[in-house]
Amino acid sequence: MEILITGGAGFIGSHVLAQLKEMPDMDVVVFDNLSSGSRNHVPDGMELIEGDICDEEAIDAVFSDHHFEAVVHLAAQTMVPVSVEQPVLDCQINLEGVLHVLEACRVHGVPHILFSSSAAVYGDNLNIPLVETERLAPTSPYGVTKMTTEHYLRVYHELYGMDATVFRFANVYGERQGEKGEGGVVSIFCKLLSHHQGLTVFGDGSQTRDFVYAGDISQAIIRALPLKGYHTMNVSTGQETSVNDLIHSFEKAVGHSVDVTYTAPRTGDILRSVLSNGALKENLDFVPAMDLEEGIRRTYEWYQGQWAQ
Structure with missing residues (x-):
């Protein structure tokens, strides 16, 4: 199975790649501008293409040269304060960049896209543990771009038949977080x-907060690769x-x-x-298992x- 991971050289991507390297049936291509990631995170044998999701021609060239069966979209502007200070920049990366990837998937017939959303889409909602059907009311431009991308994925599924999986991550932590930035x-x-x-x-x-280990995030992503249809799931401990x-x-x-x-x-x-993980368990038969003290x-x-x- 040939898959593309945008932002794969970054924090969460590095955990995904570490698990995928143990799966010989996976042919992995990483697309990353290395602004917050590192080429050292990409294992030997995996192709790293240095480029930016805001570069439409570069994205199209990658898709033209491969036949991906799935795209894991992790490339993003991830800092809420940056989105507040520079909402236009946040929009360019987290919406325009996403659309370049989505259009490449549509034009080149990629059947499945998996997207890293965030608990930020819920805003300040005390109806906890939050379930996926809660009203979305983000309080930052970052949360707005994540919520909007979720709607784009739903529409691409409905209009073009593309399978789409949305993961709403809780507070992710783990090795390699914040190497080139503040982090969590x-x-x-x-x-x-x-x-x-x-x-x-x-x-x-x-x-x-609901602290979830990046290795558990990676397991959820990999387990979801064969999913069909449109799904939205929190990835959380529920604690x-x-x-x-x-x-x-x-x-x-x-x-x-x-x-x-x-x-x-x-x-x-x-x-x-704190986020409910009931949908994650139902769809993937998986619940994050890393003990906080061990993590x-x-x-x-x-x-x-x-x-x-």
Whole structure:
């Protein structure tokens, strides 16, 4: 099976590639501009094409040279603050770029596209655990582009018969996150603790998130490759974890207590967030299994290894 992974040299993509390299029946092509990814993430034997999804001609050339049976679209502008500060840039990458990929799939007859959406499409909704049928009310341009892409995928399925799978990721963490950028709270904490610095928490630490390991995200994506039709699934643990509980997991990983400074909450931060994973279990017979303490230990040890080099 020949598949294309856009953004495959990035954080989540690197975990997907690591699992795919153990599957000899998979012929994998990676398309990435390496702005936040690294060619070191692409295993030997996989083709890496350096290019940008905003370059329509480059996208078409890749599809013309291959016969993909599925496209996993991970290439994106992923930072909510960047989308707030530069909404036009966010739109160019996360909508115009997506449309270039979708059109290439349509024109070249690719039957299935799998898309990395986000919990950001739900906005600040306390009807938790959130299910896929909840009203979508994103509170950032980033969330708007993810929601809009979901609608494009639905329409492409209805108009052109393209199979489409939408994954709404919870708070993803794991090795290699934020190598060239800020990343999420886990990667920020990893970097600070690896440099023997204390942590800063906005608010009292009672705010919650649903932390899902990138390796579990990768398993969900790979399991969904044969899916037919149009599907929307949260990829989550379904477990609510406070920032204070997250810090306790870090203390176990580092082997000692850590210094924490609590400061004023940030305007617009969501207080509670957890996603239902019922649809994931129903469609793929899969639920993320990584224990948070083990996942944090693996992630922290990877960061320690990076700074020791």
